[in-house]
Ligand SMILES: Nc1ncnc2c1ncn2[C@@H]1O[C@H](COP(=O)(O)OP(=O)(O)O)[C@@H](O)[C@H]1O
């Protein structure tokens with residue numbers, strides 16, 4: 253089970269993404285990015301964070317530690333922002349926390365180079381979980397102490413929104429043309445060879461055990477949390493076997509960030525007027 257803490261102070265909202273996560277301090281003196289059960293996207297987003305975060309870390313990727321956070325909405329009473337007030341009011345009880353990485357920077361492909369082996373691991377992992385939220389427009393990658401960290405796995409595993417067509421979901425190809433790490437020649441073949449054999453039933457069973465029961469009860473079409481956990485294991489296990497052959501890292505269609513404006517290229521290339 254994930255460790256459990258209690259929020260003692262709401263510090264500030266993070267307005268970059270869409271779900272309005274907030275920074276909170278907890279009774280273990282830790283600072284966390286809190287993802288709220290009352291947010292528009294609902295508890296499925298939090299389940300996805302748990303499954304992908306715990307799985308990614310086991311595969312050797314850097315994902316901040318996750319905790320369960322108990323929230324008494326009373327800590328938000330002095331919050332002047334109406335939207336934040338509403339969110340806290342709607343999120344009493346169990347929420348998800350991610351260790352806050354102080355001083356981390358948003359990943360910028362012009363300022364931080366990633367090796368093709370590491371890029372391959374991240375792209376293969378994103379293909380496995382069907383992550384549609386790691387594009388160059390919105391990388392959901394942080395650089396902290398000179399290393400790449402993965403955040404925001406809420407928009408993954410689209411199949412868990414309906415649980416229909418699971419065979420097709422397990423076989424669905426992954427287009428990584430827009431992926432934030434596509435410019436770094438991701439070696440997906442090497443990643444598949446290294447990572448696919450590590451996705452075993454035992455490993456996945458361990459991972460899904462960390463999903464709080466509260467977020468799995470009353471799932472339509474399932475006979476309780478154990479059956480839902482089993483479904484996550486089955487799709488991911490099947491997907492892991494073949495997804496490596498179904499990743500496209502083609503030419504990016506739109507204008508990507510590597511096309512720096514001229515005034516910036518002066519600094520990047522170190523020669524004026526290019
Ligand atoms: N663990 C963390 N440490 C530091 N900053 C974070 C962390 N998690 C998220 N952030 C910051 O908060 C922003 C929003 O968080 P994110 O998980 O991407 O939520 P959203 O669903 O709103 O996109 C991120 O883009 C990043 O700048």
Ligand SMILES: [Mg+2]
Pocket residue numbers: 269270392404
């Ligand atoms: Mg985000």
